[in-house]
Amino acid sequence: MQPAQKPESGVLFVGIDLGTSHSAIAASNGVRTTLGSYVAYPRDVISKKALGKDKLFGDEAVKHKHACDFYRPMEKGQVLYRDLDKQVNRDPLKTTQAVHDLLEHVVSLAKPRPDDLIYGVIGAPAQASLHAQKLLLEAARGVVDCVMICSEPFAVAYGLQFLTDTLVIDIGAGTTDLCRMHGALPSAEDQITLSAAGDAVDRRLFELMQECCQGAAFTPNMVKQIKEKNSFVTQRAAERVNVTLPVRGVPTQFDITEAMKQATESIVPEIVEGLHGLIAGYDPEFQAGMRENVLLAGGGSQIIGLDKAIERKLAELGGGKVRRVEEPTFAGANGALHLAQDMPAEFWNQLDS
Numbered sequence: 026m027q028p029a030q031k032p033e034s035g036v037l038f039v040g041i042d043l044g045t046s047h048s049a050i051a052a053s054n055g056v057r058t059t060l061g062s063y064v065a066y067p068r069d070v071i072s073k074k075a076l077g078k079d080k081l082f083g084d085e086a087v088k089h090k091h092a093c094d095f096y097r098p099m100e101k102g103q104v105l106y107r108d109l110d111k112q113v114n115r116d117p118l119k120t121t122q123a124v125h126d127l128l129e130h131v132v133s134l135a136k137p138r139p140d141d142l143i144y145g146v147i148g149a150p151a152q153a154s155l156h157a158q159k160l161l162l163e164a165a166r167g168v169v170d171c172v173m174i175c176s177e178p179f180a181v182a183y184g185l186q187f188l189t190d191t192l193v194i195d196i197g198a199g200t201t202d203l204c205r206m207h208g209a210l211p212s213a214e215d216q217i218t219l220s221a222a223g224d225a226v227d228r229r230l231f232e233l234m235q236e237c238c239q240g241a242a243f244t245p246n247m248v249k250q251i252k253e254k255n256s257f258v259t260q261r262a263a264e265r266v267n268v269t270l271p272v273r274g275v276p277t278q279f280d281i282t283e284a285m286k287q288a289t290e291s292i293v294p295e296i297v298e299g300l301h302g303l304i305a306g307y308d309p310e311f312q313a314g315m316r317e318n319v320l321l322a323g324g325g326s327q328i329i330g331l332d333k334a335i336e337r338k339l340a341e342l343g344g345g346k347v348r349r350v351e352e353p354t355f356a357g358a359n360g361a362l363h364l365a366q367d368m369p370a371e372f373w374n375q376l377d378s
């Protein structure tokens with residue numbers, strides 16, 4: 026159902042980016058915040074008593090995951106990373122509940138007043154199936170009063186006012202979403218979703234480190250942290266990447282420069298192929314303009330030198346200019362907030378609780 030009209034006052038607009046690894050919210054009252062997309066429920070009465078609450082989110086959920094049922098509820102089906110982390114619970118019904126709880130918690134972080142009507146735009150992956158969109162709408166019931174689901178890379182471009190002849194590459198954890206902007210709402214042909222994203226880098230780095238750090242003990246989460254601190258793709262490494270890992274309990278240093286370079290480089294070809302496909306399928310008169318306007322967003326855009334590595338590969342296919350957005354953590358949520366404020370009543374779904 027659509028709301029009859031958008032009220033002028035008593036409304037809190039929120040833009041939400043519900044990501045596989047991070048969620049962010051930007052609200053019209055000025056609140057902006059982010060947290061890890063993790064939810065944990067104490068496993069028994071003892072842990073409930075010790076933790077003093079029945080739901081934990083973000084870092085707190087990670088910290089206590091051994092005493093809890095632990096969820097990464099926005100994780101996408103095809104991602105193999107999950108096979109590495111045996112701690113994550115994947116009961117489908119409870120995962121749906123965890124999405125709802127995560128959304129409720131994220132909205133509470135925006136500190137709405139009790140009588141505020143909440144209008145929320147939620148960013149979803151570019152090619153989220155109708156099924157996934159329906160699940161999100163359901164999860165939003167009882168959390169927001171009116172909701173709109175939009176594609177995440179579209180939200181990024183909208184927030185930065187890059188609405189024509191622009192290509193957005195949003196490199197997240199589970200997926201990289203590409204979206205072509207041509208001045209109107211993008212349709213299915215304008216968007217593609219790839220699995221060449223942060224989790225794929227982690228997976229590759231994990232495998233390569235198993236080879237080059239003989240005898241060392243490490244977890245997927247440690248590998249992710251190492252990547253976030255040290256990742257780069259450049260033709261020649263300016264500095265070596267050395268890490269200290271325990272070998273039978275003894276801290277030992279390993280040089281993982283080559284593994285890091287290979288792991289980050291591994292996602293470039295698929296991204297450039299997707300990019301090229303979207304450009305080639307566009308009106309030939311405007312292809313040149315689009316090539317000059319490639320925006321790199323999402324947490325994965327922070328890999329040092331990735332913009333240049335994509336440019337180099339793109340040069341083999343006709344060239345282009347790749348720029349990084351300034352605020353990868355909030356670009357999606359900010360854009361979703363702008364959309365929430367701009368969209369007229371007919372775009373909204375009114376939810377009765």
Ligand SMILES: Nc1ncnc2c1ncn2[C@@H]1O[C@H](COP(=O)(O)OP(=O)(O)OP(=O)(O)O)[C@@H](O)[C@H]1O
Binds near residue numbers: 044046048201327353
């Ligand atoms: N400094 C960094 N260098 C390299 N990678 C990073 C850095 N910071 C974060 N990342 C990676 O970015 C990814 C998360 O990006 P982001 O928060 O945009 O994803 P998400 O929105 O949660 O996921 P998705 O869009 O797939 O749902 C993770 O793989 C994370 O390890």
Ligand SMILES: [Mg+2]
Binds near residue numbers: 043195197198
């Ligand atoms: Mg994202």
